[in-house]
Structures are given as structure tokens and as C-alpha cells.
Amino acid sequence: MKVGLVSAYDYAHPGGVTEHVRHLAAGLRRRGHDVTVFAPCSDKELAERDSDFVRVGRPFPIPMHGSVARITVSLHLTNRIKHYVRDGDFDVLHYHEPLMPVLPVTALRLSRTCNVGTFHAFARSNVGYYYGKPLLKRYVRRLHARIAVSNPAREFVRHYFPGDYRVIPNGIDVKRFQNQVPYPDLRDGMCNLLFVGRLEYRKGLGYLLRAFAQLKPQYPNLRLIIVGDGPLRRWYGNFLARKQLDDVVMAGYVPASELPRYYASCDIFCSP
Missing domain, CATH: 3.40.50.2000 (Glycogen Phosphorylase B;)
Incomplete structure (x- = not known):
């Protein structure tokens, strides 16, 4: 299959979601799938070194849930994202934190293929989910499958967006x-x-x-x-x-x- 992995976070910066995406991409490729990763990236040369990675936007540090999320907030990426998700002929687009701005949620809105979302986060509350729920519900409905990396992550997102979520824990490359x-x-x-x-x-x-x-x-x-x-x-x-x-x-x-x-x-x- 041709699979696109879409991440909200700076692909050059260490982090749990980025490591998850990187190892998932490697695992899928070992199984013979054609995988492309889309993410913002602070290292402009990374896309040149990795032909299976597409840099989409420049990340900026945004305080969030007691941490700092390095995401792109550019509102001028719609045409680029549309080109990637519609002309890429993907069998599956897999979004990591699919409701995060700007890249995942825009790609999800424009996608015309099978959409899978993995939810990684857990927090006591989410102001964005709470106030954005009326708008975000339409994006959640575009997901054909929903994954959470843990039971707490599932209960957290399900509190705002009820539905079926399959728990698939983060994998470990034991070798x-x-x-x-x-x-x-x-x-x-x-x-x-x-x-x-x-x-x-x-x-x-x-x-x-x-x-x-x-x-x-x-x-x-x-x-x-x-x-x-x-x-x-x-x-x-x-x-x-x-x-x-x-x-x-x-x-x-x-x-x-x-x-x-x-x-x-x-x-x-x-x-x-």
C-alpha cells in the first residue's frame, strides 16, 4: 500500500510522537509498503537527506498542556497540503494527533482517501477540544478508524468525541x-x-x-x-x-x- 503519515510536530526535534512516527514508517517499509512522512521541520536539509520525508511548514514553539509543542501555524499551506494529499494517490493517510493545527486538520479536511487517526495525548482537560468541539466534530467524522496509544489517551479524547477507539500501545524496537x-x-x-x-x-x-x-x-x-x-x-x-x-x-x-x-x-x- 501507499501510506502517508501526517504529524503535527517538528520532525527534527526529539519527541514521543515523532519517534513513534519514525519507527512506524520504518516498520511499514520493512513490510514492503511505500511510506511518506509529512511534518513541519526546523531542519530544512532533512527533506534533502530523506527522500521519503516532505517538509510542510516551519514549526514554532507553542506552550501547550505544560509542555511546548513545535507545530506549524501557517495558514498559507492549504494549496501545498491539497497537492500532497490529493495528488499523492495514497491508499491510507494516517494522522498523528489529527485535530492539531495546522497540518493534520487541514490534510484531513482535504483528504479523499481512507483516513486513520492516532491520538497520543492525555491531559486533565483540553481547552481547544472543549471550545472547538462543534467545529472539530466534523473532522473526527472523517476518520475511518481511530487509535489511541493507551487507555488514558482513549478516555481523554473519547470524553470530547465519543466513539470507537482501538488501543494500540507504542511499539518498541527490541533489537x-x-x-x-x-x-x-x-x-x-x-x-x-x-x-x-x-x-x-x-x-x-x-x-x-x-x-x-x-x-x-x-x-x-x-x-x-x-x-x-x-x-x-x-x-x-x-x-x-x-x-x-x-x-x-x-x-x-x-x-x-x-x-x-x-x-x-x-x-x-x-x-x-
């Missing part, structure tokens, strides 16, 4: 994590507790730091490894300094190619 060599300086007899994620409130690192502060006196050989960067990096650093906590490694941003070695180096992974 990527097999036979990895740990970092020697992290395999020194300490018990390594690993956190991986963007340093922002909703990722919950603050809970883990407070727990670590309580556990460290009881387990002196415990070490915390923090992989990721974000707007709260300085705040978390100040917290560690105030608590005078030792054996904390703030690795910062780590390329995707190096992440498996951090997992191989840890004894415990924690995602608060």
Missing part, C-alpha cells in the same frame, strides 16, 4: 536495545536509577528527585542518571544543590543512537 555495551564508568558497582525525558513539569522528574533525596541516605550506593534537557534544567540543578545530593549525573540531551547504552547501563528505569 535496538539488544546486545548493547554499558558505559564502563557507569558500571562501577553503583546501583543506577535512570530517567529519560524532557525536563518539564509534566514528565514528573520533580517527584523522582524528592524520592531520591529520601532514598539516598538509606542506600548510599544509589546513583541517579538523568537523560534529557528542557526548560526546568536549571531549576532541577538548583534543587540538587540545595539538597546537596551526590551521585546524580545530568547527562543532558543524548542522541537517539546513544540512548540504548544508557538503558544497558542502568539497573532501574523510572518514568514518574
Whole structure:
């Protein structure tokens, strides 16, 4: 089949949805499908390096649900999107966060083929969904199939847009994590507790730091490894300094190619 994957988020910036789309595209190609990814991208040269990727718009950082969403907000992309979705002869267009502006919702409106939507997000509430419900319902009805990556994500979107949603959890490329060599300086007899994620409130690192502060006196050989960067990096650093906590490694941003070695180096992974 010829499949188009449409993502709202900056394809050059690390993130859960982007990684999901990237690995889904690779998995579909391994099964013989012709896959093209459409997304905004801050790296203009990425489309030149990847012939199966089409850059649609320039992303801008927009605060959203306690995070920062890097999406395109250009209202002048309609003709380009129309060209891609109607002249691409796709058997399926698969939208990731299909109700996000501007790319997914515009492509969904213009599509004349089979439409599949995957909903990734969970939040306590969504102002956009609440006030935009009368308009967005017409787009939801254009989806021939609806997927949610978890039960909480399904219940969240179903609260605003009732219907049938199939839960398909995020896949894991297990081969990527097999036979990895740990970092020697992290395999020194300490018990390594690993956190991986963007340093922002909703990722919950603050809970883990407070727990670590309580556990460290009881387990002196415990070490915390923090992989990721974000707007709260300085705040978390100040917290560690105030608590005078030792054996904390703030690795910062780590390329995707190096992440498996951090997992191989840890004894415990924690995602608060």
C-alpha cells in the first residue's frame, strides 16, 4: 500500500510522537509498503537527506498542556497540503494527533482517501477540544478508524468525541536495545536509577528527585542518571544543590543512537 503519515510536530526535534512516527514508517517499509512522512521541520536539509520525508511548514514553539509543542501555524499551506494529499494517490493517510493545527486538520479536511487517526495525548482537560468541539466534530467524522496509544489517551479524547477507539500501545524496537555495551564508568558497582525525558513539569522528574533525596541516605550506593534537557534544567540543578545530593549525573540531551547504552547501563528505569 501507499501510506502517508501526517504529524503535527517538528520532525527534527526529539519527541514521543515523532519517534513513534519514525519507527512506524520504518516498520511499514520493512513490510514492503511505500511510506511518506509529512511534518513541519526546523531542519530544512532533512527533506534533502530523506527522500521519503516532505517538509510542510516551519514549526514554532507553542506552550501547550505544560509542555511546548513545535507545530506549524501557517495558514498559507492549504494549496501545498491539497497537492500532497490529493495528488499523492495514497491508499491510507494516517494522522498523528489529527485535530492539531495546522497540518493534520487541514490534510484531513482535504483528504479523499481512507483516513486513520492516532491520538497520543492525555491531559486533565483540553481547552481547544472543549471550545472547538462543534467545529472539530466534523473532522473526527472523517476518520475511518481511530487509535489511541493507551487507555488514558482513549478516555481523554473519547470524553470530547465519543466513539470507537482501538488501543494500540507504542511499539518498541527490541533489537535496538539488544546486545548493547554499558558505559564502563557507569558500571562501577553503583546501583543506577535512570530517567529519560524532557525536563518539564509534566514528565514528573520533580517527584523522582524528592524520592531520591529520601532514598539516598538509606542506600548510599544509589546513583541517579538523568537523560534529557528542557526548560526546568536549571531549576532541577538548583534543587540538587540545595539538597546537596551526590551521585546524580545530568547527562543532558543524548542522541537517539546513544540512548540504548544508557538503558544497558542502568539497573532501574523510572518514568514518574
